[in-house]
Amino acid sequence: MSGWQAVRLVASRELGVALHRRVFWIVVALLLALSTAAVVAPAAVDRGRPKYDVVVVDGSSRLEQQLRVAADSLEIDLHLSAAPTLEEATGQVADGDVDVAVIHGARPTVVAKAGRADTLVATAQQILGQQALVDRLGAAGLDPEQVGAALEGSAARVVRLDKDESSRQASAAIVSTALYLLLVLLMVQVASGTAIEKANRVSEVLLAIVRPGALLFGKVIGVGIVGLLTLSAAVLPPLAKLAVGGDLPAGLAPALLGSAPWLAIGMALYLTTAGAVGALVDRQEEVNSAVTPLTIILVGSFFVAQSASGTPVGRVLAIFPLTSPMVMPVRLATGDASVAEMVLSLAVGVVTVLLAVRMATGIYTRAIGRTGRRLKVREVLA
């Protein structure tokens, strides 16, 4: 039997056992439901731009155009209609047929119910005032066209920065939380699975049949696939939405797709190390304390990823191999990562994975057969 066949058999056993567990399907169903809700709910809640009905008295095409331009910058949709008199327009507002009445003329007036469409009311007031100025200057003999153009030319530009910033931050938070939970859960699963096999002496039976490396990698790959299947339940709904042409929060798609290499590095690094740690302990109860150092690194990376990914510290930790799987995806989501950083981070990550796999295999091989008490890394490698 070749090594890879053994790895495949060990991995498929892990997968088969997981698929038979009820808790696996509960978690998958829960994630699927939550993720679907997260994707569908905003669209259901978001009714688009607010829409206002505005009636204009004595309007001009110029006034209507100004109202439309102002509404657009306020992200408001307007439906304009005309009314002959102030009274009739006021009546329409009072009846609730329209939201705002804009009365041009000798006495410029804006009518709205108290507390309704405040921004629009203020803007309309400003436009009417400007219009009145143009009218008076026209009456004083100036060319209304020139006056209007002069006024428009003097209007201050509005530039909005970081339109997507908050949504990018949200995407980053979603991605780093998912990665954190996934890595911690899978790590504990690999370590305790290994510890159980050691304590039950299953490993002793299996070591007489296959190489230790095949046992370790089979478990890592099997548990990893179980984790990815679980993750796919969370990722599928947003990807489906993307596929049918829907919008995702800014940064989520690049974070999800771009994170894949770092997810792979993180899983390879943390899961093989967890396998070696699981081989060191003697009883399953010791697993949690044994994986604590790894968990602390993950918790630290999680906090940096959540709060400081854009800082110089975040930049360094996005390259440092133990933290990059958590921090880099967030920098991808926020758009902070440069191509050079990504390449460097991947290169460092791959080299570290190769070294870690070698070391973990060595520890696992020497520790898995030594029962009776918890072993220290130093004495195993000595």
Place this chain on the structure above:
Amino acid sequence: MSPTLLATGLRQRFGERVVLDDVDLEVPAGRVIGLLGPNGAGKTTLMRILFGVLAPDAGSVMWRGRVATEADRHSWGYMPQERGLYRDMRVLDQLTWIARLHGLDKVAGARRASGLLERLGLGDRAKDKVQDLSGGMTQRVQLAAAMVHDPEVLVLDEPFAGLDPAAVELLSQVTVDHVRAGGNLLFSSHQLDLVEDLCETITLLHHGRVVLHGDVRDLRAASPDRYLRVDVAVEDGWVDERQAHVTSADAAGTRLRLQPGADPGIVLDAVRARANVRDFGVEAPGLSELFLAATGEDPRGSGSVAAEPIRSADLAEGSGPR
């Protein structure tokens, strides 16, 4: 020449503790070989070394006249002392999976596993999870796991520990069948009396050293010691200490070790003068008595020998380093 599994000059130490000290072992095909000794004697370590689970500090393991390779070992069957099975897997699924690890395809593995389960009286439990089986049944599944790929070499570490007599009989029969079919068999036990009838050749380990080795019949015949067995309880003072002394006593009767040159007839007469003896015999030493003679440990040194029956298992417990 029949295929032989041979270990020579094995040495193993864990820290300061010497677990195996220049141990040789020969397991020829077609013979039932027992690796015997008390707990902590080094039996399990020796078996782990045979299987390459542990690399010895010195010595080598040979198979068919050359150094055993990983591929050789993976073709053997091993039943470890502490039972190792996935508890949440179904019996047949688990055995089939192990067969596949040995390189059998799924169909052949399942067929072989089903056949073994039938032979071991577990045909109706194939679909049960291992955790739902009794200890004795689990042990039988463990034996099936060691034999599922039809190995030439079968190595069983304490296969009979904790089994009821019927299960011991069943397991003995299956293992003897393996030997009669030309296979190699090595099993270990600390229960010397239990396996006395099963072993053809023994290697006795004590504190990591071989203290006795050879054909059981030859060893027993070669021993100068003789024992008188009577079916009554013999009390202190009944027999002249210069003629014989009590070595063990239980519900079935008493066993007296005859002093060199003592006349068994005189000893028997002394007992008959006190009690009505219906059954008696003069016998060569059993395995536990050979062990005691070989290790030089005087059973009387352990105290209440005359009052308490001494069984090899009792002697074995705790006499070696753990």
